[in-house]
Amino acid sequence: MLEAIIFDMDGVLIDSEYSYFEAKDSILKDEGIIVPSSYHSKFMGTSYLYTWETMKKELDLSQSADTYIKEMINRRKEIIKRDGIKPIKGAQDLIKRLKSAGAKLAVASSSPLTEIEKSLTEIGIYADFSIITSGEEVEHSKPAPDVYLLAAKRLGVKPKNCIAIEDSPNGSIAVKKANMVGIGFANPDYPTLDLVSDVVVNTFSDLDYVKCQAIYQQFAK
Structure with a gap:
């Protein structure tokens, strides 16, 4: 599940x-x-x-x-x-929808912890995440799975029971190596990248917890 x-x-x-x-x-x-x-x-x-x-x-x-x-x-x-710090279009609303639906949320970023905290606070979603993990806290950077595995460990869940959302090739590989279901975000404002995610979306406007559960059920191993 x-x-x-x-x-x-x-x-x-x-x-x-x-x-x-x-x-x-x-x-x-x-x-x-x-x-x-x-x-x-x-x-x-x-x-x-x-x-x-x-x-x-x-x-x-x-x-x-x-x-x-x-x-x-x-x-x-x-x-x-x-x-200023610019949120990705639709990202704040997606986080609020998922949180309202009872989803357990975390961040696994390669950025320094202080930068993660500052950025998420400024766009008003820091408090919506149960766990924040930074690349500073692990030995190997993405595409190694370390930061995702640390996030799952801190959440107290199995990696295989997680979805991870990434926009970069290295990040999508890290998700696969962590044995998580991957949703790739292909930002239409940037060049197309080679993502190895299970599903790729180019907008967050129609993504919600029900659709995340359906994607998980389709691709979970």
């Missing part, structure tokens, strides 16, 4: 990917490096450390990963100050 629904945050609950892209692009341009936007897509759903350690190797960057992480965080703060 379906016991819990677990959400990624970036790209699923908040529209943050553009700010990561912009912050990273500006840092790389300062280094004299220009990459296509598709380059950043492969890091969606992964931790800051994994992202910058990989970029450092691939692009032969001169400074430490930690230095770039701090600079990215500072530049994102300026972007968010300029634009």
Whole structure:
């Protein structure tokens, strides 16, 4: 039976990917490096450390990963100050519908815990989640299943009795590795990504607890 629904945050609950892209692009341009936007897509759903350690190797960057992480965080703060934290269209209403239906909800994000708390609080849904888990708390970043398995453990449920909602290839792989039923969110405002989710939706407007239960029953193993 379906016991819990677990959400990624970036790209699923908040529209943050553009700010990561912009912050990273500006840092790389300062280094004299220009990459296509598709380059950043492969890091969606992964931790800051994994992202910058990989970029450092691939692009032969001169400074430490930690230095770039701090600079990215500072530049994102300026972007968010300029634009505010933007919820994904329909995400807040979906969370409220699921909560009202009695669903047990959690977040499993690669972002730092303080950033998760701040973002969810600002868009008014932090209190709707029973559990929050961060990539900082696990050894391996997505596409490893660690953060999802930790969320299930804290919820006191079996991973196979969970649905997880993801928007990135790495995240959707993590869901599969965790043996959870996966719903992929393909944001129509961004390039199409290769999700391995059981079901892919491009809007949250017609998703509710009844439909989540039906999806779970169809794909649960």
